[in-house]
Amino acid sequence: xxxxxxxxxxxxxxxxxxxxxxxxxxxxxxDFLRSSADRVLLNCSRQSGKSTxxxxxxxxxxxxxxxxxxxxxxxxxxxSQELFAKVSNFYRDLGRPVAPQxxxxxxxxxxxxxxxxxxxxxxxxxxxxSGVPC
Amino acid sequence: MPRRxxxxxxxxxxxxxxxLSGGSIISRLAxxxxxxxxxxxxxxxxxxxxxxxxxxxxxxxxxxxxxLAEMKGLYARMKNHLHRAEEADNWQAIRAFHSEAxxxxxxxxxxxxxxxxxxxxxxxxxxxxxxxxxVIVGALEPxxxxxxxxxxxxxxxxxxxx
Numbered sequence: 001x002x003x004x005x006x007x008x009x010x011x012x013x014x015x016x017x018x019x020x021x022x023x024x025x026x027x028x029x030x031d032f033l034r035s036s037a038d039r040v041l042l043n044c045s046r047q048s049g050k051s052t053x054x055x056x057x058x059x060x061x062x063x064x065x066x067x068x069x070x071x072x073x074x075x076x077x078x079x080s081q082e083l084f085a086k087v088s089n090f091y092r093d094l095g096r097p098v099a100p101q102x103x104x105x106x107x108x109x110x111x112x113x114x115x116x117x118x119x120x121x122x123x124x125x126x127x128x129x130s131g132v133p134c
Numbered sequence: 135m136p137r138r139x140x141x142x143x144x145x146x147x148x149x150x151x152x153x154l155s156g157g158s159i160i161s162r163l164a165x166x167x168x169x170x171x172x173x174x175x176x177x178x179x180x181x182x183x184x185x186x187x188x189x190x191x192x193x194x195x196x197x198x199x200x201x202l203a204e205m206k207g208l209y210a211r212m213k214n215h216l217h218r219a220e221e222a223d224n225w226q227a228i229r230a231f232h233s234e235a236x237x238x239x240x241x242x243x244x245x246x247x248x249x250x251x252x253x254x255x256x257x258x259x260x261x262x263x264x265x266x267x268x269v270i271v272g273a274l275e276p277x278x279x280x281x282x283x284x285x286x287x288x289x290x291x292x293x294x295x296x
Binding site: 003004005006007008009011012013016034035036064065066100102103104105112 | 277
């Protein structure tokens with residue numbers, strides 16, 4: 001019962017998920033993590049944890065929503081790599097709770113059919129991914 | 135599902151068993167029969183026939199081999215390989231070494247008697263639960279307040295208040 005309760009709690013609450021990874025979110029980060037809005041605009045300083053929160057959300061989506069395609073865009077290749085490193089480290093820290101099907105430099109494919117792909121570029125350069133409107 | 139033993143299903147199993155019980159060097163057998171050293175060690179520890187084990191135990195040049203120390207050494211080497219693969223970002227190698235390290239660890243735990251092999255059902259990784267969880271999470275996703283209410287109820291149940 002305890003295992004199921006904790007598992008459901010992590011699945012339903014990204015704040016609990018963040019805490020499981022040793023991150024104690026600020027209030028704005030909690031609001032962001034718990035938001036169910038389709039679009040969110042953040043007005044933040046540098047180094048305030050935007051990428052960390054994005055990586056958490058991306059990984060949470062892939063783990064708990066089987067079959068998801070999660071695209072993470074960053075303006076440059078270097079920034080994409082940094083973002084993917086965060087996703088990858090979180091995934092590793094959690095002990096790879098869903099087995100990997102493929103782990104590449106900028107993408108992670110899971111046994112539950114989810115994929116996380118980080119890409120450099122913009123909306124214009126990611127067309128071709130299923131689910132991305134043309 | 136546990137992986138099957140490559141030595142048990144090897145076409146030359148009898149020959150390998152004989153040579154294992156005769157105390158042949160593992161690394162040499164591994165290269166001659168194209169099986170991994172870990173597979174041979176696991177087979178030797180778990181699948182070798184009792185009379186052959188006895189023969190092995192009394193082989194003069196193997197009498198003093200400390201199996202646990204050997205296994206610990208192998209595990210340490212595997213972890214070292216895994217660490218290097220992680221540093222090199224070599225995902226293919228990471229997967230391979232990770233899998234071998236887990237198997238070595240299991241074998242070590244067995245040798246140390248730390249592994250409880252009674253059947254355990256982990257409900258939180260059962261396919262039925264994972265499907266149900268995905269349905270619950272998906273249904274509640276658009277409704278933040280409902281999600282929080284469920285969370286509070288779950289936490290309340292954990293504290294014995296529900």
